[in-house]
Amino acid sequence: MLSCKQVAAVASDYLDNNTPLKWQIRLHLLMCANCRRFVRHLKITRDISAKIVGEDASVNTDVIWKNLQAQLKKEKLPDRE
Amino acid sequence: MIMTSVKLTPLARIELCAPPQPNMSSRMNSTTTKIPxxxxxxxxxxxxxxxxxxxxxxxxxxxxxxxxxxxxxxxxxxxxxxxxxxxxxxxxxxxxxxxxxxxxxxxxxxxxxxxxxxxxESRQVSLDQLDGEVPGSYLDGAHFKADGHWQQPIPQWNTESPEALLEERQLQCCINRTLNLLPPAQKAAFILRDIEQQSFDDICKILTVSATNVRVLVHRARLTLMQVIDRYQETGSC
CATH class of the missing domain: 1.10.1740.10 (RNA polymerase sigma factor, region 2, helix turn helix motif)
Incomplete structure (x- = not known):
């Protein structure tokens, strides 16, 4: 029988259906309420985090574009301005 | 609970894969991809x-x-x-x-x-140096007894509905903030897998780490974010 520590270590593989220990983990989950809650919470975390998209606001497209044009000029490539 | 010896994938150190291909135009897939x-x-x-x-x-x-x-x-x-x-x-x-x-x-x-x-830059940087175990995480040995059982019960959440949790603006800020504080390799692996839905094989090639270690990075990131939700459920803040 797997221990809780072992289940915690491979819980993501279990959720991603990426472990040969699937049945052993299921057997453990049948008997262990703590690990059931742990795996359930991990699944919720994975699912909601995937829906939260952040940080794009920090992209300054103008600056990146200007730097790109400057670099191209430096390399003496024909630019598009 | 009766314990038997089961060989698990270790939370291995992050190993660099084979040397990267210098060809900039190399493709992840040799077959034609259906493009929207x-x-x-x-x-x-x-x-x-x-x-x-x-x-x-x-x-x-x-x-x-x-x-x-x-x-x-x-x-x-x-x-x-x-x-x-x-x-x-x-x-x-x-x-x-x-x-x-x-x-x-x-x-x-x-x-x-x-x-x-x-x-x-002649630097041989292993992702080991860019990443690491976070003390206090769920994988920390302190969370378990010597026999491998949980030291403390897993905290209950007041809300387990993903829809309801997604409505919580404060929680979204906490998750975004924590995501940006993750070690770079964990953050990249998490974004590629859980947000961009890339395959483990492609992530392995992009980050030059083994598939096993990509899974470890993603798992660590998820556990850190799970602890953010634990804390939010308990205190209502990050």
Whole structure:
């Protein structure tokens, strides 16, 4: 029988259906309420985090574009301005 | 509970895979990829030299490319690496063969650019040095008794509905903030897997880590974010 520590270590593989220990983990989950809650919470975390998209606001497209044009000029490539 | 000995994948150290391919135009897949109509239109505009389309490309992908560059080359070189990657994209977009999605092509370019930069700087940086175990995480031995059982019960959550949790603006801020504080390799692996839905094989190639270690990085990131939700459920703040 797997221990809780072992289940915690491979819980993501279990959720991603990426472990040969699937049945052993299921057997453990049948008997262990703590690990059931742990795996359930991990699944919720994975699912909601995937829906939260952040940080794009920090992209300054103008600056990146200007730097790109400057670099191209430096390399003496024909630019598009 | 009766214990038997089961060999588990260890939370292994992060190993570098085979040396990266210098060919910038290498593809993740050799077969033709089905590209959605919107993306096809964007590619056509880019190949025609449409500046607005290129700006749109930057707005859509710069953050992700920066995360990949940070994970591979570190903070010091990441901005330069992405800048160089955009120059390469600009020069080579006319010959883009649509054998992969545009995103996969961009990620391959930034990944190769970052690896090339590391070689140029003669630095052999293992992701071990960029990443690490977080003390107090769920994988910390302190959470378990000697027999492998939980030391404390797993905390209950007041709300387990994903829809309800997604309504919580404060929680979204906490998750975003924590995501940005994750070690670079964890953050990149998490974004590529859980947000961008890339395959483990592709992530392995992009980050140059073994598939096992990609899974470890993603798992660690998820556990850290889970603890953010634990704390939020208990205190109502980050």
């Amino acid at each position: 109509p919107d993306e096809n239109e964007l590619i056509t505009k880019l190949m025609r030299g449409d500046d607005q389309a290129f700006r749109q490309l930057i707005a859509q992908h710069h953050s992700l490319m920066l995360s990949i560059a940070r994970a591979i080359a570190g903070d010091t070189f990441a901005d330069d690496v992405v800048q160089e990657a955009w120059v390469s994209v600009y020069k080579n977009i006319a010959s883009f063969e649509r054998r992969s999605s545009l995103k996969t092509w961009l990620l391959t370019i930034v990944s190769n650019q970052a690896k090339a930069r590391l070689r140029k």
